[in-house]
Amino acid sequence: MALVLDEIEQINDIKKVAPEDYGRLAQEIREFLIEKVSVHGGHLGANLGVVELTMALHLAFDVTVDRIIWDVGHQSYTHKLLTGRKAGFDTLREFGGMSGFPKRGESGADAFDTGHSSTSISAGLGLAVARDLRGGSYRVISVIGDGALTGGMAFEAMNNAAKLDTNFIIVLNDNEMSISPNVGGMSRYLDSIRTADSYQELKNGVMDSLQRIPVYGERMVRRIRRTKSSIKQLFIPGMLFENMGLTYLGPVDGHDVAKLVRTFKNASRVNGAVIVHVITKKGRGYLPAERHPARFHGTGAFDIATGLARVKKTKPDYTDVFASVMNMAAKKNERLVAITAAMETGTGLKRFHNRFPQRFFDVGIAEEHAVTFAAGLAQGGMIPVFAAYSSFLQRAYDQILHDVCLQNLHVIFAIDRAGIVGSDGETHQGIFDISYLMTIPNLILMAPKNKWELADMLAFAFGLNAPAAIRYPRGTAYDGLKEFRAPLVCGKAEILYDETEIALLAYGSMVETALAVRERLKELHYQCTLINARFAKPLDEELLLSLSSEHRLLVTMEENVITGGFGQQVTQYLTDTGQPIKVLQVAIPDQFVEQGSPAKLKEEVGLDADFIVKKIIVAYIGR
Template identity: 45%
Template sequence: MAPNTPLLDKVSSPADTRAFSIGELRQLADELRAETIDAVSQTGGHLGAGLGVVELTVALHHVYETPKDILIWDVGHQAYPHKILTGRRDRIRTLRQGGGLSGFTKRAESEYDPFGAAHAATSISAALGFCAARDQDGRDNSVVAVIGDGSMSAGMAYEAMNNACETTGRLTVILNDNDMSIAPPVGGMSAYMARLVSGGGYQSLRRVGKSVAKALPRPLQEAARKAEEFARGMVTGGTFFEELGFYYVGPIDGHDMDALVHVLQNARNITDKPVLVHVVTQKGKGYAPAESAADKHHAVAKFDVVTGQQAKPAQTHAPSYTKVFATQLVKLAEQDPRIVAITAAMPSGTGLDLFGQRFPERTFDVGIAEQHAVTFAAGLAADGMKPFCAIYSTFLQRGYDQVVHDVAIQRLPVRFAMDRAGLVGADGPTHAGSFDIGFMGALPGMVLMGPADEAELARAVATAAAIDDRPSAFRYPRGEGVGVELPELAEPFEIGKGRIVREGTTVAILSFGTRLAESLRAADLLAARGLSTTVADARFAKPLDVELILRLAREHEALITVEEGAMGGFGSFVLQALAEHGALDRGLKVRVLTLPDIFQDQDKPDLMYVEAGLDADGIVRTALAALGVSNVAAKGRRA
């Protein structure tokens, strides 16, 4: 049953909240929380983060004149309540569905989403850009960035804060601190102090004090400045942010509507230097199952609102690729004490929570800091360890400079486990692992593997462990394997060698990665049309199995490459090898199947691959078009 939301029903845009009393804002927050819970129960998605910022969301839209005032949510997975308040309530139950609302902020979706986000720690940098543009144009609108304490582990946030005071005097950063063990206790006194130090009276007194201090000898000026900052720091903990040039306010209870509204009103009126408002919230606030869950229901499947019980996925007999990676790595680490594992704030997502349970002293979670993770791994490798750096493909993009300079140029044996390769479904284009084949395969000396199934993944892990003279990487998708039998302890591949899976004579399909199963189905469909088809598993994008590629080119009319990646990847490498060896000079028909040259919106992964033409039917269409035959004509064609 839909929640009862009489006040929320009257809100079609944030402007409708600006005449509300504090009591009405509290009621609105309660109704907004109920609506968010009900919506996510039907769609799944990120729940805990949004529930933690309901009061903050209401207060921000009440105080600031959005969309004239710019409001940027870091990462964006906490923005579901924001979407409900900003005219998208009628579509909120399409979240993360095909053709529906994005699970993150998205510029094309609403004027209330001035900057799209889905990776951490971008908000302050983007906000500074808006501030500089505003100041250049002589406008007077406010700019607010909301960033979580987790994102503050990323260096980019501090780079932006370091630059802020030189860029503008009017910026508000909201530090949403939802880790209660970090912040000091909150309550009436801290809220009172926050209101006091952000108010005009205190600011005026502070400015008078500073003007008086300027008349003092220089040593006394510095002593007075530090005394004032450290005195406030003893109450607020804000000395560090003051040193970065921010005026620090907080911590305040992020669920106290009265305190939030008054502090935000004060912060909005500070124009002489950037302001950081430290807000302490509880992830999953107001929904008991989320509050009691270990991850605060960070990301959930569809669930029952009353019990919080999440819908169980369809049962399969195949383990997830992530679990296969982690299990194999644990087995190898039991034999080799030099193996260590690094994750960038994603221990459970990458499977390294399993490794950490077995080898806590050999597991390193560096926070949301992919650049640091890569160079940290390089340092480990340089001193004789065997680091496995497990980072989602889309997040490894953030550390690419370090992959090039700190790993590849020095030829250090860092092993990159690239989870979430290919399309990821509901998380959409920001989380799709589309580009790693091209950017990793471009690096001299890199070994790049694309296992075709879970057994092949186990062998790729073993191969990477055995490579000790250069960097290596292997990519694998989200989700379950295909159900093949797993070896007890996998044997390494022969470097740079693929395999023939099925022999034919007319069409050759060369697959890199987990499209092998669809390639085999395509071969069956082509055989039904009278076209004998070879299917090969490349295993490696670098070094290529050139001997295998030339054989396929020599013995078939058409060669089709298939990969779960963007153009400029495996197919391009194959074309270059064919051109270098003159294999394109004899009439060979070559087709390269990649992800389309667009950012595909979220949908079910199977449907996304159909759209991309990387399913069995899409491969068949490509083969028939390359041969210039129709379905009917193919029936009578025999190899």
């Protein structure tokens, strides 16, 4: 039998599908997504959950004019399928291929680029206001998950949206899950709405009967919705939103296309911001994803029959090392507490959660709050460790500066996924943290060369009485250079090989690359010193002075953008102190780095050993 999905080649083709075929289409979309993600990896659970929701949005609206903004954007696969990008799934998340997130550059149907959470209501409100100011008539629909709704920006935006008197639709996709089960008071509130069945049935019954009264019915329903009377308190769930000034519709079964289309059409008649509360199931239609939603939130390639990963991990990654150290340290030190912003699995804190539930805090997708919360904990005598991905920590810059470092509080930032992360692309590359943290006084910045040094740096940070950040990359923890384990001294680098001519000064993950670079330079008969920088702040100024007097070329190496990074600080210091040595800065150019395998991306940005060797030789000869 011909596939219904085959009839969908471009935007709005779904409108030609007969309603009785919606079920089949949803099934075919799920099969398609499972197959493609099993090969390329990607965000499976969230996408399987929003198949009908996305179909209904495309039936109720017209994305050639209307704008849908997907919060985080990891759930936009069906939207991509329905907007002419079926072939793109063969290159999903690959270098040069289709992104796993919405990209305006990829399609006119993508209204706003996303990747980080909780931005959709702000962006949608901005689009709606621009529409009104410019006399437009398109609809704006922001689709936000209950997890993303835990982010402060979403609340700030709703607060602002309350005064809008033209249409703006917020679809709240409630599956009770963030990556792990959702947390917090808002989540509990949504749960209370979901479970108020009898209340809901009563409300639906009354509203339906009223709506059936010709001419006046609709008007009465609208008036009931608007009135602040006690009747409304009785009939309308979502009073919290209503009291804020937003209209609340729902909850609606997110797997019933017809009901969803009807609700979206109703929502588009509201003059103001309206929340449509949709209930979906994460992972729907694929048992392993329904059973293990956290594992299938973002997955590598897997076997469809078993749900098991195709590539098995054989060696621990840095996250595993962090997790083990945290658990061991917490046993000995009762003041140690751990904080995550909805990333307990990704940051390795799940084990800590299980073992020390009283000292574990998942604050929701709320990095800014997490940092100031940590500051309060530190001020109260605890030793908080906030584990976060480099790219997500970006949004907490002011809290790190104003709430932690200004007061010199003992908060530890465990910065995971620092460096190039790969197939999630521009939004997720952790390539700015050295630059943005370098500007903050009092903060001690470290990066380990290998897995043992990560453990040592954590222990060192626990013993400090100052704010400290340790960055470490995604993937297998380097287990070379085991023989080098000199005790850590604040602001002091570690000399691995001491020669003359060329000095390689590598930070964190780049020490491994620098070792390979040195080997090649040695084959070419260059004398080559290798330094593990350990600290980006404070800089080892004494060492810099001695290196510059004994070498002709100093090469700084870091997995961070060049602007404001480690190399620039080193160069600035050497210039300021009038050192004659030539400096070559190896870093990522001042650009966003797209998706692809980390190895491929490192080649693209010039962080691979071959390219670095060539650059060094050119710089050395031309000095």
